[in-house]
Amino acid sequence: MQKPYLKAFPDKKGYFGKFGGAFLPPQLEEQFKQIEEAYLTIGNSHNFIMELRDIRKHYQGRPTPVYYARRLSEYVGGARIYLKREDLNHTGAHKLNHCMGEALLAKYLGKKKLIAETGAGQHGVALATAAAYFGLECEIHMGEVDIKKEHPNVIRMKILGAKVVPVKFGAKTLKEAVDSAFEAYLKDPVNSFYAIGSVVGPHPFPKMVRDFQSVVGFEAREQFLNMTGNLPDNLVACVGGGSNAMGLFSAFLDDPCEIYAVEPLGTGTKLGEHAASLTYGKEGVLHGFNSIMLQNKDGSPAPVHSIASGLDYPSVGPEHAYLSCENRTQVATANDKETIQAFYDLSKYEGIIPALESAHAVAFAMKLAKEKPHESILVNLSGRGDKDIDFVVENFPPEDYV
Numbered sequence: 001m002q003k004p005y006l007k008a009f010p011d012k013k014g015y016f017g018k019f020g021g022a023f024l025p026p027q028l029e030e031q032f033k034q035i036e037e038a039y040l041t042i043g044n045s046h047n048f049i050m051e052l053r054d055i056r057k058h059y060q061g062r063p064t065p066v067y068y069a070r071r072l073s074e075y076v077g078g079a080r081i082y083l084k085r086e087d088l089n090h091t092g093a094h095k096l097n098h099c100m101g102e103a104l105l106a107k108y109l110g111k112k113k114l115i116a117e118t119g120a121g122q123h124g125v126a127l128a129t130a131a132a133y134f135g136l137e138c139e140i141h142m143g144e145v146d147i148k149k150e151h152p153n154v155i156r157m158k159i160l161g162a163k164v165v166p167v168k169f170g171a172k173t174l175k176e177a178v179d180s181a182f183e184a185y186l187k188d189p190v191n192s193f194y195a196i197g198s199v200v201g202p203h204p205f206p207k208m209v210r211d212f213q214s215v216v217g218f219e220a221r222e223q224f225l226n227m228t229g230n231l232p233d234n235l236v237a238c239v240g241g242g243s244n245a246m247g248l249f250s251a252f253l254d255d256p257c258e259i260y261a262v263e264p265l266g267t268g269t270k271l272g273e274h275a276a277s278l279t280y281g282k283e284g285v286l287h288g289f290n291s292i293m294l295q296n297k298d299g300s301p302a303p304v305h306s307i308a309s310g311l312d313y314p315s316v317g318p319e320h321a322y323l324s325c326e327n328r329t330q331v332a333t334a335n336d337k338e339t340i341q342a343f344y345d346l347s348k349y350e351g352i353i354p355a356l357e358s359a360h361a362v363a364f365a366m367k368l369a370k371e372k373p374h375e376s377i378l379v380n381l382s383g384r385g386d387k388d389i390d391f392v393v394e395n396f397p398p399e400d401y402v
């Protein structure tokens with residue numbers, strides 16, 4: 001009998017086909033081996049599983065609902081669109097699902113401090129929340145450019161008790177923040193835990209983050225079956241690094257569902273105008289793992305753009321690279337313009353203001369619904385849009401869209 005997908009992938013070395021692995025500086029090999037072993041033993045222990053289950057229920061407010069978006073479906077005039085409401089998860093997005101798991105593992109390992117980088121600040125806020133919950137120190141590395149841009153999230157992290165370390169070298173954005181956080185971690189790997197913010201990075205993080213996020217998919221599968229008596233015909237999620245998408249998809253990989261990974265097409269198809277790594281990228285190693293990435297001619301990571309800062313990454317989780325190469329998932333896109341329209345449409349027709357990241361998934365689902373009028377579509381609504389309201393209203397006034 002064939003092994004279920006989740007048991008078979010990744011392999012022992014952290015590979016999904018040829019993608020994944022752990023490309024590490026020698027000083028860190030031992031540390032990552034330890035994290036892997038701890039995850040495989042502690043992470044599967046009864047106490048760990050029960051404690052995480054308790055946190056999900058009483059602190060995060062899970063399960064989040066699956067909701068039939070009737071008015072949006074009728075407006076589009078096609079397939080029935082359902083939403084998995086991760087915007088109702090504590091802190092307003094899916095990211096806390098893996099941050100609580102990572103921080104719990106850090107606690108079991110006796111670590112004192114959580115270290116991470118953040119781009120837009122979403123991962124930083126979720127991790128600072130987890131650190132407050134467990135009483136751990138928290139150090140978030142953030143480029144100076146991003147600190148200026150994402151002021152409210154910087155304030156949130158500080159209120160939550162985290163130390164925000166400004167990164168002042170290079171382009172002063174996410175890539176430099178990764179380097180800076182890694183360096184800080186290297187100084188004291190015994191007492192600190194490096195908490196990666198998506199299904200990216202060296203093994204075991206793509207597997208670990210996927211497993212922590214899979215609660216989204218397993219809840220949704222059962223809820224959808226209870227609501228409709230069937231599995232969804234189609235699944236849709238936006239992909240930055242790919243954690244919310246893997247969270248939803250992972251529970252359905254052995255099912256006959258069509259799966260769509262939606263990438264940000266930004267303002268155009270030229271390099272620098274989008275962050276559609278799977279659509280336009282090629283194989284390469286970045287930040288310690290082999291995947292498909294957007295590269296300049298010399299192989300360095302290309303500049304990226306998306307209206308949603310959470311999707312602004314030149315590579316993608318190795319499991320997404322594998323699943324799309326195997327044609328198990330279809331790669332799709334939504335551009336900035338379609339995304340803004342979907343942001344306003346979902347708000348107006350359902351009273352749900354989505355994060356700009358999630359609005360990419362909604363935008364594509366609206367296109368797909370017209371092509372498949374007799375089917376059902378389950379969208380992962382990864383987060384709420386409060387954080388984006390000022391930006392949207394300033395740059396894309398409601399008069400032009402509502």
Ligand SMILES: *Cc1c(COP(=O)(O)O)cnc(C)c1O
Nearest residue numbers: 198240241242243244310357383
């Ligand atoms: C960070 C973020 C994303 C993108 O990250 P993935 O790892 O691709 O899920 C998507 N939606 C929201 C709301 C986010 O905060």
